[in-house]
Amino acid sequence: MIIAVLWLSFAASLISLIAGIMNQSWKLALSSFFLLLPLGYYLSGAENVIRILSALPAVPLILAVIFYFQSGKSNFRQKEK
Structure with a gap:
């Protein structure tokens, strides 16, 4: 179950990061950071x-x-x- 949450968080982070880079939005890049924190902690x-x-x-x-x-x-x- 935890692995599924980490993969979903990683996928949402990638989507947010790509959208943030395309729009140069600091808010989307920051949300990508927060979505990657659980994976970083796990690793x-x-x-x-x-x-x-x-x-x-x-x-x-x-x-x-x-x-x-x-x-x-x-x-x-x-x-x-």
């Missing part, structure tokens, strides 16, 4: 090379940050006069 318990895949949720998080700063909603940019 962190592996005792072989597969443990490296537990860092997979970092990819959508980095994309979400990039898309957020590109959207112009951040306060870190100086306003041009």
